[in-house]
Amino acid sequence: MLFAAVFIITQLLMTYVISKDEVQGASMEPGLQQDDRLISLRHKQIKRNDIVVVYAPDATDSKTGKPELYIKRVIGMPGDTVQSKNDHLYINGKLVKQPYLNKKFMQKEIKTIAQQEGLDASKVKFTYDFTLKTLKSTHRSTVPKGEYFVMGDNRIISHDGRAFGFLKRSQIQSVVVMRYWPLSKFKFY
Numbered sequence: 001m002l003f004a005a006v007f008i009i010t011q012l013l014m015t016y017v018i019s020k021d022e023v024q025g026a027s028m029e030p031g032l033q034q035d036d037r038l039i040s041l042r043h044k045q046i047k048r049n050d051i052v053v054v055y056a057p058d059a060t061d062s063k064t065g066k067p068e069l070y071i072k073r074v075i076g077m078p079g080d081t082v083q084s085k086n087d088h089l090y091i092n093g094k095l096v097k098q099p100y101l102n103k104k105f106m107q108k109e110i111k112t113i114a115q116q117e118g119l120d121a122s123k124v125k126f127t128y129d130f131t132l133k134t135l136k137s138t139h140r141s142t143v144p145k146g147e148y149f150v151m152g153d154n155r156i157i158s159h160d161g162r163a164f165g166f167l168k169r170s171q172i173q174s175v176v177v178m179r180y181w182p183l184s185k186f187k188f189y
Contacts, residue, residue, distance in 0.1 A: 017042055019174040021053050021069065027152030027159065028071055030105040037181035038071070040174035046148060048091070049100070050074045051176040051189060054150060058164045069173065072160050073100070076132070076149030081142050083131045100153055101126075109156045127155040130162060137165035148172065 023036040028051070032038075040053050052074055055067040076082040076091065083090040087106075089098055106126040114121035132149065133141045138161075143149050147166040152158025161167070179187045 019053060021071065023071055026157060027154050029154045030102050031100050031153055032071065032179070036179055036185065038176050039178040039180060040176045042174045044175040044177070046074055046172065046175060048074055048077050052150065053173045053176065054167055055171045055173055057167065057171060071176070072150035072152050074148050075151050076143040078143050078145045078147060081132060082149055084127045085129050087126050109154065113156055135162055137161070137163055
């Protein structure tokens, strides 16, 4: 009887409160790596710089027919302006620090992309210049009420809000609170 109660409670928690997710791809490198395992909360209040698990607005899982899940970082909150210029991020006109970005990693990624594309690395940016208004996916100067703007940390390759636009709260499955695997990188967020 106790086992059944624990099982039911666990299932309810995993369905309505907690989500276990696995990182697929390189869009959140270097902070999150392929196959990292995460715990996230479905009803946690969203704050700027939170790592979130989102329902992809533009990609469907071929097996389930449901939206794919992306893991991204919240950059713009409702009412914010967002601009990237010369690899610097500005929110509401103010330069913001991005401690989750790693200069050495950024330089390595720029060099790799430049070599692959046959370009001069000095001409390649980790984050191309944009404002919300100049993005084809948004066409607005501010993040709409009740919506969010997300980007991957590996900006040079990430498919994110710059491509698919703003996300409603209902498109954000959960907020990451912990990386539990690999154990050597265990971390609370």
